[in-house]
Amino acid sequence: MDLQIEGKTALVTGATAGIGLAIARRLASEGASVIICGRTQASLDAAVRDIGGSVRSVLADPATEAGANVLTAAVPKIDILINNLGIYESKDFSDITDDDWRRFFEINVLSGVRLARHYLPDMLARNWGRIIFISSESGVLVPPNMIHYGMTKTAQLAISRGLAATTKGTRVTVNTVMPGTTRSAGIEDFMRSVASDPNLSADAMESEYFAKERPTSLIQRMIEPEEIANLVAYVASPLSAATNGAALRVDGGITPTIV
Secondary structure, three states: OOOOOOOOOOEOOOOOOOOHHHHHHHHOOOOEEEEEOOOHHHHHHHHHHOOOEEEEEEOOOOOOHHHHHHHHHOOOOOOOOEEEEOOOOOOOHHOOHHHHHHHHHHHHHHHHHHHHHHHHHHHHHHOOEEEEEEEEEEOOOOOOOOHHHHHHHHHHHHHHHHHHHOOOOOEEEEEEEOOOOEEEHHHHHEEEEEEEEOOHHHHHHHHHHHHHHHOOOOOOEOOOOOHHHHHHHHHHHHHHHHOOOOOOEOOOOOOOOOO
């Protein structure tokens, strides 16, 4: 299927690994001009080599106001914005400090807010654009051991829907994609942190995790980053013109339909 994004300019945050890297790779394979950002040149260079196609990097961290300003100065206009930057951890609510709450909000929420605030007006003026927030099923089913993370994912749903309302009558759309537990470099360490036995094999640990922590998953496995990227690429394309203000689940069936 031709997604009709050849020649479009796409900015993907958090694209040096995991879901973001898979999204950048997928968009580049469709002919989009992809821009990635990050905190270290070494990680950016490695990602550029991995992605291939038309891709360039900007050394900037939109999780800070200064970093966002560097990024938007280097890349003043884009067609597609993928707000993927985010962090997560397992932590008891009583142990989550004020600094933890601020850090999660700054990185997971304000990074996307800053970029949307800059790029949306130009998209509206040109009457075309795509903004996609990569949220999580945790924004709806907030895990008791990740309440600060879930809060940021719920916030993204609210921001995305509110911004979508400002696009009424235009060819600009704002949507949220909600992945479930997705395979990444850090996920094994995370699962090990909540496993009954940290010495379990990777397969046994994954099975236990889904049985205990994600029992409502219908696929009972980790989602591959490419499976997320396929949906994101479609939502970023002109073919998805009728999809706006939506929270799209690619969570393996974790979230009940009544939620």
